[in-house]
Each structure stands twice: as C-alpha cells, then as structure tokens.
Amino acid sequence: MIYLDNSATTKPHPDVLHSFQQVSTSFYANPSSIHPLGGEAEQLLLTAKKQAAKILRVLPEEIIFTASGTEGNNLAIKGVALEHQKRGKHIITTIIEHPSVYNTCLALEKLGFEITYIPVNQDGIVSPEMIEQAIRDDTILISVMHVNNEIGSIQPVQEIGERLRKYPKVIFHVDDVQGFGKVPLNIKESHIDLYTISAHKIHGLKGNGILYKQSRVSLFPLFHGGEQGEGFRAGTENVAGAVSMTKAMRLIKEKEKEKNRYLFQLHQLLRQELEKIEGVFINTPKNAAPHIMNFSLPGLKPEVLIHALASEEIYISTKSACSSKQSDYSRIVAACGKDDENATSALRVSLSYEQTKEEIDTFIHTMKRIITKLRGIMG
Amino acid sequence: MLMEFEFDHILIRYGELALKGKNQKHFLNKLQQNIQHKLKGFPNIKIKRTRGRMFIMLHGQDPQPIIDKCKNIFGIHSLSLAIKVSNELEQIKQAGLFALENSIQAKTFKVAVRRVDKTFPTGSQEMNQLLGAYLLKHTSGFKVDVHQPDVEINVEIRVDATYITSDVIKGAGGLPVGTSGKSLLLLSGGIDSPVAGYLMMKRGVEIEAIHFHSPPFTSDRAKQKVIDLAEKLTAFGHRLKIHVVPFTTLQQKIFQEIPESYAMTVMRRMMFRISEAVCENHQILSLTTGESLGQVASQTMESMHTINEVTNYPILRPLVAMDKQDIIKISKQIDTYDISIRPYEDCCTIFVPKAPKTKPKREKVNQFEADFAFEPFIEEAVQKIQKIVVSDEQSEDKRFDDLF
Incomplete structure (x- = not known):
C-alpha cells in the first residue's frame, strides 16, 4: 500500500x-x-x-x-x-x-x-x-x-x-x-x-x-x-x-530537523517525473511546501484516476478532503488563474517524512500506465 | 545610494544606579550578571559596558524577545534600539530615516543631536535642522513637534562612531535583585503576598519564601499553588527557595488551647516566631508580608501591634498603604492573579473564627499564651521544614517524562 x-x-x-x-x-x-x-x-x-x-x-x-x-x-x-x-x-x-x-x-x-x-x-x-x-x-x-x-x-x-x-x-x-x-x-x-x-x-x-x-x-x-x-x-x-x-x-519537529531536505528531494523528484508525463499541468508553484504536489490532467476525470490508482493500493486525492465531496471544481486552482479544465481535473499527492523513493517511482510508473489505458478508452 | 540598516544593539539606561557612588561598581556588576542570566537563551548576543552605559550587541538576533526579557529586569530604567554608523553625514541621515520609519505608532518627532566628537564638521544645532529637514522630505505623514514628540531621534556623534536611537522603551526601574540583601516572604497563596515579594525584589531584595502547610486541611494543590506563585516571581530574579512548614499540629493545638476570638491572633504570632527562627538559621535579616492596613481582622493597627510583639526583626510591608484594587492590578501585571484565585483552602482560610478579635490586646494574648507550652511545637515545625527550590529555568515535571 x-x-x-x-x-x-x-x-x-x-x-x-x-x-x-x-x-x-x-x-x-x-x-x-x-x-x-x-x-x-x-x-x-x-x-x-x-x-x-x-x-x-x-x-x-x-x-x-x-x-x-x-x-x-x-x-x-x-x-x-x-x-x-x-x-x-x-x-x-x-x-x-x-x-x-x-x-x-x-x-x-x-x-x-x-x-x-x-x-x-x-x-x-x-x-x-x-x-x-x-x-x-x-x-x-x-x-x-x-x-x-x-x-x-x-x-x-x-x-x-x-x-x-x-x-x-x-x-x-x-x-x-x-x-x-x-x-x-x-x-x-x-x-x-x-x-x-x-x-x-x-x-x-x-x-x-x-x-x-x-x-x-x-x-x-x-x-x-x-x-x-x-x-x-x-x-x-x-x-x-x-x-x-x-x-x-x-x-514531527524532530523529523523536520532531520529529514526536511530529504522531503524536498522527494518533492523535486515527483515534480520532475510528473512534468515528463504528457498532458500533466503542475499547479504547485516552485518554492512550495515540500509535502504537497498538485497537478491537473485536463480531459481525465480525477475521480476515475483516484479509483484506478486505489485498485492498485495507491491513495491520492482530489483537492482537499474537506471540500472534495461537493464537485471536482477547485476554487484554489481557479484562483491561481488556471482555466476550468485545469480547475476541474486537479489531483493532490501529499507526502510524509516516511515516504520512500521507491514509493514515488511506483506511483509514477502506475500512473503512467493508467493514463495510457484511460486515454485509450476515453480518447 | 540606498544603504541597508538594522538595529544592531540595544542601549540600556539605568538611571538611579548612576547615583550610587562607591557601590556603583557592585550594582553594575550585579545588573550585568542579571541581564546575562536572563539572556542565556541567546548565545549570539554580547553585553558590553562603557562609561555610563550598557549595550547589548545583537549580532543579528531579533531584538524583540530580548527587549521583552529586559523589561522584567530590575535596575533597567529604559531601553532603546540603536544603530551604529560611521561619522559620515550621508550615513547618519539614512540611519535616522530608518529609525524614524521603524518607530511604532509615531506621528510626530523631534531630532536631538549631541556632538561629542568636536572634529565632526557640522555643529549640533545645524545638524538638528539638517537632519530634521531630511526626514521631513523623505517621509510622509510625520510632523515635527519639539515639545511633545511621539518619538525622539537621538543622534550621538562620538569619536568612535555615531549612535542613533529612537523609541525609548520603559524598563522595570528599581534596583538589581541581589543588591539590597535578603528577606523572608510569608507566602500564603493569596493575591497580596506575591505582590509584596515582587515589590521588594524591585527594590533589589532577594527573596526566600515561607509557607505554612496544614494537611489534610490544606491540600497538595494549595502547596502547588504556592510553588507556582514562587515560580512566577523568579521571572524577576533567578532562584527562589520555599520553606514549607508543617503546621497542622500546632494549628490544631492553638484552636484547642486558645479562646476562639484570639486563636487567629495567636496563630499569626506563631507564624512570625517560626519565620524568625528560619531567618536566624539562614542569615536573613527581615520578614516581608503582604499585609495592607485594614483589609482583614489580622491587619488592623491593633492586630499588627499585638502580632508584631513576638519579633524584633524588621517586618517589611510594601502593601501597607495600598488599595486592594491597586494590588490586584499589579498581580495581574506580574501574572500571579490567576494562580492566586485558584479556589483552594490555605492555612489562613481554614479555622476562621466566627468573630475574630479586630482589636486584640497584647496583655490578653500574653495571658492566653502563658498557659500554653507551645515552644516544643515550634521547634518541631522548624525542624521538619521541607525546602523546595524553584528557578526561572523551565522546571519540567519529571514524573510525566515518558508521556511526552
């Protein structure tokens, strides 16, 4: 998991x-x-x-x-x-x-x-x-x-x-x-x-x-x-x-002292790998907090992707849990000037200090596979 | 060219100390020690002394937490954030501008230049005008007011450098704790006694405390309350020793042997006897109480006269002429009020007679005491005193360590 x-x-x-x-x-x-x-x-x-x-x-x-x-x-x-x-x-x-x-x-x-x-x-x-x-x-x-x-x-x-x-x-x-x-x-x-x-x-x-x-x-x-x-x-x-x-x-303060750099590195890796995927737009700015990575996949319903990932025991979310029950539209992503397509297809990956590089690799790998498959079906 | 400035040191003024003649050195050493102690948590800073002044060199440390600490150190009259620049007109102008722009809530200002270094080409009068005009031109919303300015931009052109200060922050005043001897504070847990201790500390007195504990009539929480109060007082000093006197046996005996209306008077006399013994054992030269004239039965003129009879040690009563409201105000200021009002019984609130004598007489009380062999009880109480030391360095409760 x-x-x-x-x-x-x-x-x-x-x-x-x-x-x-x-x-x-x-x-x-x-x-x-x-x-x-x-x-x-x-x-x-x-x-x-x-x-x-x-x-x-x-x-x-x-x-x-x-x-x-x-x-x-x-x-x-x-x-x-x-x-x-x-x-x-x-x-x-x-x-x-x-x-x-x-x-x-x-x-x-x-x-x-x-x-x-x-x-x-x-x-x-x-x-x-x-x-x-x-x-x-x-x-x-x-x-x-x-x-x-x-x-x-x-x-x-x-x-x-x-x-x-x-x-x-x-x-x-x-x-x-x-x-x-x-x-x-x-x-x-x-x-x-x-x-x-x-x-x-x-x-x-x-x-x-x-x-x-x-x-x-x-x-x-x-x-x-x-x-x-x-x-x-x-x-x-x-x-x-x-x-x-x-x-x-x-x-957490001990971890912050010890592993904050490490978390930044994971975050950086995640950004690099996501950028390589065609059709992915990164919504998280550079110089952001090291544990949140938000990106949009215009044309794919975020919910579909979340369920597909979950079936392989990988758990991410759409925007914030506190508002994700209403609709897929992200007030925050839209506030940053992104268009509706981006704002309705935003996904959030959020890390802990315990995350490993292997987990990030697996996530990226799985996501690529799912996206290809979904695009085949939907496109 | 725009230069970057920051406040690089804090200037400390000590007013009253400057008058203390021969003792001055002792007072200043103590003040420096006290400041050093309170600022232990800031390893980057350095305290420097030159003729008539003390500086805290900040070395990049944020000044605010240091100022907050210094506000509680007795002997400091006032503080100012200061900038040091070289003796060049352009530098002085821009540093003055920085000082004015960073003064909080100021609308009017005044410039006061002192030229100590007479080789500096511009005279102080001319500098006042020059700098004032420069500041007006480069700011908006500020006005000059030479009589009652919100902020005074002080410029001192010395030989080594020019020092610029603005806001004057009021210090705690008083004398450095530890320069006026030691006193034993009768600490009950009420509102008054911590305030009395605080005021004596402000006068440079080091405090030890004595507390009368009567379990099971008074609970551990009443004792804890006193420990917490003492800990609050260490904010103005360093360490504070509490002598906790086991008082149950003697207190019960008093209420058996002495007519009810005089029991309270006798109890207070016993407390002073025990306190005097503690003073003797620990080379303490006076007692301090939170008594305020007329507040309660034991604090009438007659009561004081009768109770005071048992000791010839000076009893310092800094609150004697104060109104309750003013005492409460100070207790809120020094953060002891919320602790003092915790609702636990102390030795003065239990066994309260229905009608205590408000005008007890010496001869009467002596008659009652004559038939009551109380000395062994006093001796035993003194012997069994428990000592607790609290300090301003965070004393975590070790009992719970593994839970955190």
Whole structure:
C-alpha cells in the first residue's frame, strides 16, 4: 500500500497512541476535581501546555487545546468578530483559505460583517502590500493561512506580520494546519496573535488541536461553561489528547530537523517525473511546501484516476478532503488563474517524512500506465 | 545610494544606579550578571559596558524577545534600539530615516543631536535642522513637534562612531535583585503576598519564601499553588527557595488551647516566631508580608501591634498603604492573579473564627499564651521544614517524562 494523502490526514505514530492510552489509563481524573487524582491530571495538563509552548516558542498560558483545526479557526475568527465588533466589522482574508476559514467568513457576512477576500497571483501567493492596502479604520482581523492545503503555496506570513505592527489594533490570525512541522515559522517574530494547528496532520490523533492566543488578545468563546481553556474554551479537558498531541508535535519537529531536505528531494523528484508525463499541468508553484504536489490532467476525470490508482493500493486525492465531496471544481486552482479544465481535473499527492523513493517511482510508473489505458478508452 | 540598516544593539539606561557612588561598581556588576542570566537563551548576543552605559550587541538576533526579557529586569530604567554608523553625514541621515520609519505608532518627532566628537564638521544645532529637514522630505505623514514628540531621534556623534536611537522603551526601574540583601516572604497563596515579594525584589531584595502547610486541611494543590506563585516571581530574579512548614499540629493545638476570638491572633504570632527562627538559621535579616492596613481582622493597627510583639526583626510591608484594587492590578501585571484565585483552602482560610478579635490586646494574648507550652511545637515545625527550590529555568515535571 502506498499512502499519498497525508494532507488529508496521517497515520498516528505508535508512540502517540501509546501516550494517549497511558494517560487515559492512569490519569483519567477530571483536572478540575479537588482530590489528588484531579490535581495530578491538572499538573499533567499544565506540563502538556508548557511542552507545547516550548515547541511553539510562546507562553504556556497562550496555549488553548481544541478539538480540531476547524475549531481553532472558528474560535479565532468568530471569537474576534463577536468580541471586537463594536470596534469594527471588517475582516480581511485571502481567497485561497481552507473551508474552515472561508466558510466561517461567509457565515459572518450573514451577521453583517464585511469581508475582503484578497486574490492571489498565479503561484497562489498573496501580496502583503495588497493586504495592507485593504486595511480600514474598522478592520479588526486579518486571517491568512501559512501553507495552502491544496497546492502547497507558502504565504509571506512574516512579512504581513511585520507590516501589521503599524496597526496594533488589527488582530492577525494564521492557519498553520498544513505548514506546521513542514515549513518553519516563528510565531513571535511574525507578530502573530492567533495561530491554529491540528494533531492529525502530524501523526497525532483526530480530535485534537491547538489555538495559540497571544496573551493580550481577547476572544468571545464558542462554548460557554466551566473555566477550562484559559476561560476561552469550556468543556472538560481532553488530557490524553493534549499530552499525545504534544508528543506528536515533538516528534514531527524532530523529523523536520532531520529529514526536511530529504522531503524536498522527494518533492523535486515527483515534480520532475510528473512534468515528463504528457498532458500533466503542475499547479504547485516552485518554492512550495515540500509535502504537497498538485497537478491537473485536463480531459481525465480525477475521480476515475483516484479509483484506478486505489485498485492498485495507491491513495491520492482530489483537492482537499474537506471540500472534495461537493464537485471536482477547485476554487484554489481557479484562483491561481488556471482555466476550468485545469480547475476541474486537479489531483493532490501529499507526502510524509516516511515516504520512500521507491514509493514515488511506483506511483509514477502506475500512473503512467493508467493514463495510457484511460486515454485509450476515453480518447 | 540606498544603504541597508538594522538595529544592531540595544542601549540600556539605568538611571538611579548612576547615583550610587562607591557601590556603583557592585550594582553594575550585579545588573550585568542579571541581564546575562536572563539572556542565556541567546548565545549570539554580547553585553558590553562603557562609561555610563550598557549595550547589548545583537549580532543579528531579533531584538524583540530580548527587549521583552529586559523589561522584567530590575535596575533597567529604559531601553532603546540603536544603530551604529560611521561619522559620515550621508550615513547618519539614512540611519535616522530608518529609525524614524521603524518607530511604532509615531506621528510626530523631534531630532536631538549631541556632538561629542568636536572634529565632526557640522555643529549640533545645524545638524538638528539638517537632519530634521531630511526626514521631513523623505517621509510622509510625520510632523515635527519639539515639545511633545511621539518619538525622539537621538543622534550621538562620538569619536568612535555615531549612535542613533529612537523609541525609548520603559524598563522595570528599581534596583538589581541581589543588591539590597535578603528577606523572608510569608507566602500564603493569596493575591497580596506575591505582590509584596515582587515589590521588594524591585527594590533589589532577594527573596526566600515561607509557607505554612496544614494537611489534610490544606491540600497538595494549595502547596502547588504556592510553588507556582514562587515560580512566577523568579521571572524577576533567578532562584527562589520555599520553606514549607508543617503546621497542622500546632494549628490544631492553638484552636484547642486558645479562646476562639484570639486563636487567629495567636496563630499569626506563631507564624512570625517560626519565620524568625528560619531567618536566624539562614542569615536573613527581615520578614516581608503582604499585609495592607485594614483589609482583614489580622491587619488592623491593633492586630499588627499585638502580632508584631513576638519579633524584633524588621517586618517589611510594601502593601501597607495600598488599595486592594491597586494590588490586584499589579498581580495581574506580574501574572500571579490567576494562580492566586485558584479556589483552594490555605492555612489562613481554614479555622476562621466566627468573630475574630479586630482589636486584640497584647496583655490578653500574653495571658492566653502563658498557659500554653507551645515552644516544643515550634521547634518541631522548624525542624521538619521541607525546602523546595524553584528557578526561572523551565522546571519540567519529571514524573510525566515518558508521556511526552
């Protein structure tokens, strides 16, 4: 089996699972309970916070454990919108955001917020200058993803953050669900106020995420209840989830240090081999993240190719898993100025650090064979 | 020709220290040590001292995290990011422009040139005008305001080079921790005592803490709370030793032997007796408390008079004249508030008598204590003190190591 859909989700690391099981077995008490078992669970949760903070180079009290990247993005965007709406109702984002940002913004429009969607260039990259130019007196939030989930383009987050220093009242949110562990980013140096990551994209478990919230930023919670989550995210804490996510973060950071070059090499190989196939258009720009390769095969239905590959136990996907159930049309590929044929035939291969060169070879080889066969039938 | 500039060092001003005459060297050494300690995580930087100034040479390091750390170091009056250029007019102009453009939220500015190197051809007055005009011409939206500018572009033309600074960032003030002796802080877990400790540290005092622990009436989490508070205080110092006194037996005895209305007064007296013994054993010359006059029954003038009787060690009460709201404000600033309000019982909240005496009398309390042989209990408590050391270097909980 060759799994090439790591941007949809990854296989949990055995150590992460082990950690989850150990915590669930030995430290299952509610951290808010007054007895010593509760105290122990509370300490464990605090240690998880400290560890996560150390990895992200932020303060422990700036870590909010969530249940997903989607929740983190929703809490960041709706949280700012509802909390700061008296100051203004204008939000700036890009047209290539993940649905959990994009659709949240669309929903806020219904509540009377005004959203400016900044376009991207043909490489899928937004211009910091255009973002700055869109700022108005009533702008309260700017939300920009770090690495695009469909094509892997890297956004100039640090430059945007530096420009925003002149607008201290504008809150800056970065969705780094796809970039964390693959493309380094320094939160503090990029002057980021809110920052989302998710565990299951880095060999952690589904149901865990983190929202970093700069300590001075205030949010309107999505969930009201107990005092958990620094008061911004009520609900009994998922201690095992938090601990295991922190473990996954440590492991992916080690891998990033060790094998980032290797992943770039695989990515390069993949690009070279795909370019050789007739009729393939690469949608992923040069200088993209090392784990995502998006390409179009105009004239072939992507779904057909995916099923054909799956019958040989090779798994890739069309655009992002979160929107691929609707239609084959890629909003992101189209946003980069590609025509409809390209936008409706986009495929995504996403790698992990564990991928081998042989797997890439097999994938390319199999794909060539399938394409020839399909073209024979369809053409 | 356009030149590339970056802030290459941070200028540190230490105001009050400059006045300290003979001790100055000691104070400066301590300040440099404290800065060095807090910036251990930045191996590239270097701290330099020349007459009357201290610099942090950045060597490419991002200044922001360093400034954030320095803001918590007592003895630093203010900080400025600075650029060093050669004594050439064109260089000075462009570096001035860089400094102005990088000053945050400034709309008005003023130029202040000091020409220390008299061989530099242009005089300071003329330089002021020259540079001011250049900056106005090459920027938009800035105005000159010589009386209340948002930012002052300071240019110092020295013999070796010209130094240009802009924004003045306020430091923590005070004196370097460790230059004013040591005090024993009575740390209960409430809002006040950490603030009291912080204020003494600001005055250059090194702190050790004492905490009275009464299991099972007070839980391990109450103790943890005190450890967490102490850890927060290390942000302004380095290490902090906590003396945890087993207080259960003595506390129970007090409430058996002493009439209820006086039990609290006697309990406070016992705490001071134990604290004094700890001071003696560890060469500490004073006690610090978070008492604020009139806040609760034990903090009336009469109570202080009666409780204070048992020790002739100085009791420092930096909060004595402060309002609760102001104390809370500081506790939020120093990040101890959220810990302090964790709802666990401490030794001062259990056994609270229904009607504690707000005006206890010395002769009364002495009468009650005369019939109560408490000395052996005090001795035992002092003997069984548990010492915990916390430091500002991240102390991970080793218990959970294999889970991460």
